[in-house]
Amino acid sequence: MLLASIMLNLFFLSFLGIRYAQNRSPVCIDRRITINGLIASLPREDQKKFAQVLQQDKPRYWDQLLAIGVKRAALDKAVLAPEFALDRVQADFRDWQVSWNDFMTVFGMTLIDATARISPQGRQALIQAFPNHPHCN
Numbered sequence: 001m002l003l004a005s006i007m008l009n010l011f012f013l014s015f016l017g018i019r020y021a022q023n024r025s026p027v028c029i030d031r032r033i034t035i036n037g038l039i040a041s042l043p044r045e046d047q048k049k050f051a052q053v054l055q056q057d058k059p060r061y062w063d064q065l066l067a068i069g070v071k072r073a074a075l076d077k078a079v080l081a082p083e084f085a086l087d088r089v090q091a092d093f094r095d096w097q098v099s100w101n102d103f104m105t106v107f108g109m110t111l112i113d114a115t116a117r118i119s120p121q122g123r124q125a126l127i128q129a130f131p132n133h134p135h136c137n
């Protein structure tokens with residue numbers, strides 16, 4: 001579950017990156033954002049609906065999620081090697097990126113489906129869960 005939370009956090013960080021690119025304004029990345037925190041930020045009637053979709057679709061995205069962890073571990077190992085091998089790090093980075101893209105291809109639809117099932121107030125709460133001030137604490 002911790003790995004799933006980490007991977008979902010990476011998804012939300014990429015979301016912030018997209019917002020940054022679209023707005024051309026600074027975006028604060030709050031490392032305290034977690035999937036459980038996002039669920040908790042939803043109105044009570046939306047929490048179960050949102051979490052239920054994520055849980056139901058877990059068999060569809062779980063293998064890709066695990067692959068991200070494996071590829072990231074390989075990248076970390078390459079970066080931390082006593083002799084920095086640029087080609088190895090670049091290859092491991094590309095592999096990690098591909099695993100992330102594979103995951104997002106599947107999980108992105110799950111996230112959209114989960115968001116579609118919650119109220120307008122819940123969708124607003126999801127957006128507000130991300131800090132939008134460039135100097136957040």
